[in-house]
Amino acid sequence: MSTMISLKEVCKSFGGIVVADHISIDIQRGEILGLIGPNGAGKTSLFNLISGVYPMDSGSISVAGQSLDGLPLHHRARLGVARTWQNMRLFATMSVLENMLVAPRNYPGEHLSQIIFHPRRVAQANLALRERAMTILGRMKLEAIAHASVNDITFGQQKLVGLARALMNDGDCLLLDEPMAGVEGQAYDTMKAIVRQEAEAGRAVCVVEHNVSFIKDLCNSAVFMASGKILERGSVETLLSSKTLSQLYFGA
Ligand SMILES: Nc1ncnc2c1ncn2[C@@H]1O[C@H](COP(=O)(O)OP(=O)(O)OP(=O)(O)O)[C@@H](O)[C@H]1O
Numbered sequence: 560m561s562t563m564i565s566l567k568e569v570c571k572s573f574g575g576i577v578v579a580d581h582i583s584i585d586i587q588r589g590e591i592l593g594l595i596g597p598n599g600a601g602k603t604s605l606f607n608l609i610s611g612v613y614p615m616d617s618g619s620i621s622v623a624g625q626s627l628d629g630l631p632l633h634h635r636a637r638l639g640v641a642r643t644w645q646n647m648r649l650f651a652t653m654s655v656l657e658n659m660l661v662a663p664r665n666y667p668g669e670h671l672s673q674i675i676f677h678p679r680r681v682a683q684a685n686l687a688l689r690e691r692a693m694t695i696l697g698r699m700k701l702e703a704i705a706h707a708s709v710n711d712i713t714f715g716q717q718k719l720v721g722l723a724r725a726l727m728n729d730g731d732c733l734l735l736d737e738p739m740a741g742v743e744g745q746a747y748d749t750m751k752a753i754v755r756q757e758a759e760a761g762r763a764v765c766v767v768e769h770n771v772s773f774i775k776d777l778c779n780s781a782v783f784m785a786s787g788k789i790l791e792r793g794s795v796e797t798l799l800s801s802k803t804l805s806q807l808y809f810g811a
C-alpha cells in the first residue's frame with residue numbers, strides 16, 4: 560500500500576471555533592477510511608480543507624506526494640481530488656447527464672484556443688466524456704434516467720448521481736460526505752458496491768458517515784473526531800467499543 564492523501568498537523572479556526580486542531584491523517588491507496596463524529600465535529604470542514612474550499616491556517620496536505628498547499632479548488636480537482644457534498648449541490652433543473660458533464664477532470668473545451676484551433680479534439684473529448692458518464696450511470700443501473708431532470712428522480716437516485724458526478728473525476732482520491740444519509744433499498748446496496756469497487760480499483764477513499772453499519776461493512780479503519788480534534792483512531796470495532804465515542808456520540 561502507498562500513501563495517497565496525507566494531512567500533517569492541519570489547523571483551521573473560524574474566530575473562536577476550532578474546526579481542525581493539529582489533524583494528521585494518512586489514507587492509503589485502496590483504503591476506505593471512515594470519518595465519524597458528532598454534528599459539528601469538523602468532518603465536512605476537513606473535506607473542505609482537503610478539496611480547497613477553505614484555506615488552512617497551518618499544516619500541510621499532499622496527494623500522492625504532491626503538496627496541495629495554496630492550490631485553488633479546481634487545481635486540486637485536476638490533481639485527482641474528487642468529492643461529494645453533504646447537501647448534494649446538484650443542478651436541479653438540469654438532466655442527470657448534464658450534471659455529470661460539469662465535473663470531468665481534464666476537459667480541453669475549457670480552453671478557448673482548443674475550441675478555435677482544435678475543434679475535432681474538443682468534439683472527440685465531448686463524446687468520450689458522454690460515454691464515460693453513461694458507463695458510470697450503467698454501473699449504477701441509472702442509464703434509464705440519464706436524460707431525466709434531477710427534480711424528477713428519487714432522493715436515493717440523487718445521492719447516487721452525486722457520487723456518479725464525483726466519479727467523473729477519475730483521480731485517485733475520493734471524499735464522500737454522508738453518502739448514505741436518507742438512502743435506502745436498492746440505492747443503498749448500489750452505493751455500497753460502488754464505493755467498494757472504487758477502493759478496489761486503487762483509489763484512496765474517505766467516508767464521513769453517521770450510518771454505523773455502512774462504516775462497519777466498508778471500512779477497515781476509522782478516525783473519531785469531535786470539536787476539531789482526533790480523539791481516537793483504529794479499527795472500526797475498537798472505535799465503536801470506545802467509551803469516549805459512545806459518550807460523545809450517543810450521550811451514554
Ligand atoms: N465557513 C464557516 N464559518 C464559520 N463556521 C464554520 C464554517 N464552516 C464550518 N463552521 C463551523 O465549524 C464547525 C464544524 O462544522 P462541520 O460542518 O465541519 O461539522 P461536521 O462534523 O461536518 O458536522 P455534521 O455531522 O453536522 O455535518 C461547526 O460548528 C460549524 O458551524
Ligand SMILES: [Mg+2]
Pocket residue numbers: 602603604645736
Ligand atoms: Mg458535515
